């Protein structure tokens with residue numbers, strides 16, 4: 001079934017707004033997706049009918065909020081194929097917090113000198129920096145799976161570095177820059193062959209494709225609500241129940257305890273053991289509504305739509321000599337995003353020029369500085385798509401890219417450019433790109 005973008009768009013009033021006198025074209029979905037009425041409407045319902053703290057009151061409002069919040073965990077579990085239900089789903093603030101929960105709750109106890117953490121060159125800083133710090137704190141060594149010229153992980157090299165010393169393998173399911181879909185099931189089997197844990201960053205995959213954590217056989221899987229039509233301030237961690245039971249809590253305080261004396265405390269049942277303090281109740285319920293919304297469209301339909309838009313954009317960008325694209329070439333399945341550079345135009349300038357036409361994209365390193373180092377570029381511009389985006393919007397992007405070089409001199413002389421300089425720390429147009437033919441990822 002194809003994505004009915006025109007009826008989907010009606011659920012997102014924000015898409016009707018104008019930016020700089022033009023109709024908004026929102027192509028920054030890998031950063032944060034827009035939220036439909038069915039999801040933000042939850043807030044009015046919650047705050048006008050049953051706003052209260054959960055698990056702490058016998059009164060009706062607290063009971064209703066508790067039930068809705070608990071059931072939201074069940075909804076997430078069903079969405080990602082976790083048969084243990086709510087016991088295997090912990091609500092966190094976002095992917096970053098979920099990764100930290102695993103790093104501290106498991107890594108600090110289980111890792112030490114002689115152990116190895118394996119991650120990848122394409123990892124988001126959420127995983128990469130957290131793994132680096134845990135390695136430093138525990139004395140473990142960190143190693144990286146390299147990215148090949150075609151934007152795929154080098155699985156042969158992964159097989160060489162994953163071994164008896166590997167304690168934790170942390171990989172992104174989908175790259176937020178390259179759009180690559182990594183062979184997570186194969187990597188999980190490899191990690192388990194050596195009794196290592198596998199942590200999968202699902203920030204870009206949970207929003208864009210059907211997920212079955214048990215089929216993939218991953219130990220941990222992370223995601224963020226704001227990247228999947230949900231609100232900010234809520235994300236999640238899936239963990240195999242027996243692992244979560246053994247792990248140390250990450251945050252301490254109310255809610256996460258069973259019994260407290262002056263000398264000690266015992267921990268609550270899963271998942272509450274990992275949800276200290278008053279949780280984001282409305283956000284959790286809204287996340288469940290976002291999942292219902294996506295299920296209504298169908299995750300297989302979302303996957304196809306993402307790939308179709310990525311292929312459409314990529315084929316046309318690849319055909320332009322002054323544009324360099326990154327990641328698997330067109331013809332290879334990708335997630336709905338495309339990172340690129342335009343010859344002679346600094347990414348921040350291009351992003352501003354596009355914004356002047358109402359088009360929202362992202363420019364910079366996208367929290368993947370080591371990947372950009374491997375690509376030998378200071379940054380890239382990323383257009384990322386979601387269920388409401390259309391090929392017409394991509395055409396608008398392409399037209400704007402084509403006009404960018406011509407628009408640049410006026411822009412550089414404008415107040416808008418001078419104002420932007422104070423907010424940009426990266427180099428400007430002169431030093432951004434000295435393009436070339438498609439360059440290899442390795443120097």
Ligand SMILES: Cc1ncc(COP(=O)(O)O)c(C=O)c1O
Nearest residue numbers: 094095096124126176203204224
């Ligand atoms: C692949 C990937 N991992 C992790 C993150 C971090 O997500 P959050 O900022 O919601 O914690 C992002 C966000 O851009 C991402 O794309």
